[in-house]
Amino acid sequence: xxxxxxxxxxxxxxxxxxxxxxxxxxxxxxxxxxxxxxxxxxxxxxxxxxxxxxxxxxxxxxxxxxxxxxxxxxxxxxxxxxxxxxxxxxxxxxxxxxxxxxxxxxxxxxxxxxxxxxxxxxxxxxxxxxxxxxxxxxxxxxxxxxxxxxxxxxxxxxxxxxxxxxxxxxxxxxxxxxxxxxxxxxxxxxxxxxxxxxxxxxxxxxxxxxxxxxxxxxxxxxxxxxxxxxxxxxxxxxxxxxxxxxxxxxxxxxxxxxxxxxxxxxxxxxxxxxxxxxxxxxxxxxxxxxxxxxxxxxxxxxxxxxxx
Amino acid sequence: xxxxxxxxxxxxxxxxxxxxxxxxxxxxxxxxxxxxxxxxxxxxxxxxxxxxxxxxxxxxxxxxxxxxxxxxxxxxxxxxxxxxxxxxxxxxxxxxxxxxxxxxxxxxxxxxxxxxxxxxxxxxxxxxxxxxxxxxxxxxxxxxxxxxxxxxxxxxxxxxxxxxxxxxxxxxxxxxxxxxxxxxxxxxxxxxxxxxxxxxxxxxxxxxxxxxxxxxxxxxxxxxxxxxxxxxxxxxxxxxxxxxxxxxxxxxxxxxxxxxxxx
Numbered sequence: 001x002x003x004x005x006x007x008x009x010x011x012x013x014x015x016x017x018x019x020x021x022x023x024x025x026x027x028x029x030x031x032x033x034x035x036x037x038x039x040x041x042x043x044x045x046x047x048x049x050x051x052x053x054x055x056x057x058x059x060x061x062x063x064x065x066x067x068x069x070x071x072x073x074x075x076x077x078x079x080x081x082x083x084x085x086x087x088x089x090x091x092x093x094x095x096x097x098x099x100x101x102x103x104x105x106x107x108x109x110x111x112x113x114x115x116x117x118x119x120x121x122x123x124x125x126x127x128x129x130x131x132x133x134x135x136x137x138x139x140x141x142x143x144x145x146x147x148x149x150x151x152x153x154x155x156x157x158x159x160x161x162x163x164x165x166x167x168x169x170x171x172x173x174x175x176x177x178x179x180x181x182x183x184x185x186x187x188x189x190x191x192x193x194x195x196x197x198x199x200x201x202x203x204x205x206x207x208x209x210x211x212x213x214x215x216x217x218x219x220x221x222x223x224x225x226x227x228x229x230x231x232x233x234x235x236x237x238x239x240x241x242x243x244x245x246x247x248x249x250x251x252x253x254x255x256x257x258x259x260x261x262x263x264x265x266x267x268x269x270x271x272x273x274x275x276x277x278x279x280x281x282x283x284x285x286x287x288x289x290x291x292x293x294x295x296x297x298x299x300x301x302x303x304x305x306x307x308x
Numbered sequence: 309x310x311x312x313x314x315x316x317x318x319x320x321x322x323x324x325x326x327x328x329x330x331x332x333x334x335x336x337x338x339x340x341x342x343x344x345x346x347x348x349x350x351x352x353x354x355x356x357x358x359x360x361x362x363x364x365x366x367x368x369x370x371x372x373x374x375x376x377x378x379x380x381x382x383x384x385x386x387x388x389x390x391x392x393x394x395x396x397x398x399x400x401x402x403x404x405x406x407x408x409x410x411x412x413x414x415x416x417x418x419x420x421x422x423x424x425x426x427x428x429x430x431x432x433x434x435x436x437x438x439x440x441x442x443x444x445x446x447x448x449x450x451x452x453x454x455x456x457x458x459x460x461x462x463x464x465x466x467x468x469x470x471x472x473x474x475x476x477x478x479x480x481x482x483x484x485x486x487x488x489x490x491x492x493x494x495x496x497x498x499x500x501x502x503x504x505x506x507x508x509x510x511x512x513x514x515x516x517x518x519x520x521x522x523x524x525x526x527x528x529x530x531x532x533x534x535x536x537x538x539x540x541x542x543x544x545x546x547x548x549x550x551x552x553x554x555x556x557x558x559x560x561x562x563x564x565x566x567x568x569x570x571x
Binding site: 004007008017021027028031032034035036038039042043044045046047049050053060104105107108110111112115122124126127128129130131132133134135136137138139141142143144145146148149150151152155182185214235236239240242243244245246249250260263264267274277278281284285288 | 396480528
């Protein structure tokens with residue numbers, strides 16, 4: 001007799017199983033238990049705790065001192081340019097990087113979905129996926145080698161006689177942009193590809209038969225039908241690009257400090273800075289989620305009018 | 309579509325491929341340079357950096373540490389993620405959309421905020437920074453990915469599979485382990501390997517939740533801050549090759565899944 005057969009014959013097991021799964025309702029409760037616990041404990045717990053710590057005047061707890069409730073941490077954000085400038089810089093950078101990523105990857109996704117033969121699509125897609133699996137730090141380092149003063153780009157420009165002295169690409173918003181786009185491009189490309197792939201070819205043929213030129217076909221058929229891909233790609237790239245910490249540290253400079261570095265500062269220096277870091281993280285979380293929420297709403301409702 | 313646009317599109321595609329590969333190719337090449345100085349041109353070649361890395365006990369122990377974290381994270385993520393999918397996938401109940409959104413939350417929160425929130429949370433539950441904290445952080449991040457992949461696979465499973473098992477005398481538990489789990493296997497292999505990659509490659513959570521012992525990305529970051537060296541290229545190249553192999557393996561397993569599904 002197999003293990004499972006023996007298990008089903010076993011009296012103790014029968015009793016336990018019978019008691020656990022006596023009713024549909026009970027079975028549902030058991031199925032729901034771990035997921036609900038995990039969502040509350042692991043997904044919501046850290047966020048709620050972070051918000052809460054943002055309202056305390058001292059944390060981690062010190063012996064003999066009871067933390068007091070305060071709004072000072074939230075107010076501090078609005079009172080100092082040192083905080084506000086990186087914050088809006090991060091948002092602006094992320095919007096710009098997202099837009100550039102969309103412009104670069106749209107034709108690539110279109111080519112993959114509409115021009116590559118179906119049986120070759122996987123191969124063409126894999127070629128893009130392989131670099132994408134490599135981690136953040138390794139790919140950031142690769143960009144450092146590409147753009148450094150003795151890097152490949154400067155070497156090529158020099159040997160072509162276009163420049164005498166290397167162009168200082170590194171430690172600027174430019175090098176940061178190249179790095180972030182390099183890291184996030186596939187988060188845009190994959191949703192675009194799957195949206196474009198779903199558009200039936202005969203829609204485009206029908207539009208052509210009705211006299212629509214290439215541009216009209218793109219604007220009135222392809223673009224509106226790929227709206228969902230654009231929306232999810234942009235959302236992903238925006239959210240992910242605001243969250244990078246190591247890449248701005250390694251590729252950015254003093255004039256391109258992003259908010260992630262500001263936040264991290266509160267957790268590195270010794271002392272009592274956690275509440276401020278927590279409040280600032282909460283402000284950033286609310287803002288990024290609000291921006292993406294607004295964007296998705298625009299794409300969902302207004303998007304139809306905008307694009308037709 | 310005219311011939312010209314077709315050619316233009318393929319040019320853009322190949323330019324994009326080059327953009328993705330060139331930086332990595334340069335990084336690999338630089339690992340063979342016979343000089344401590346990172347930069348072009350390369351005049352002499354060597355494999356000494358690789359030999360040095362393989363003999364470096366610190367690098368090797370960090371590698372093992374990262375690997376252990378990745379394996380533990382993967383196992384936990386698979387269990388919780390599959391359970392999550394079994395709950396959120398087939399059942400219909402009120403508030404499901406909200407629960408689904410909350411379940412996916414850790415996958416979309418910006419990395420730095422997720423890391424900070426987890427760091428604060430670890431203090432609350434009195435978890436010291438270190439291996440367990442990193443495993444918790446990575447698992448929180450990975451569960452949504454597993455759940456999504458498994459849910460997609462579950463939705464293609466014919467109801468008759470379970471009904472047949474029940475008719476033959478299996479209860480819910482046995483039916484799950486004997487029928488559903490084998491059906492999910494390709495999805496689980498694919499999702500599991502991606503979990504390993506996500507955990508092994510992650511920097512920001514490991515950086516804020518780790519103790520004194522660094523993971524591999526944290527070690528590379530620390531080395532980079534004190535200056536570039538071909539040794540870092542050698543380590544990165546080894547990571548790159550491993551990542552590519554694991555990724556291709558996962559892709560193959562997921563691909564088989566799509567072929568075998570009765571749709």
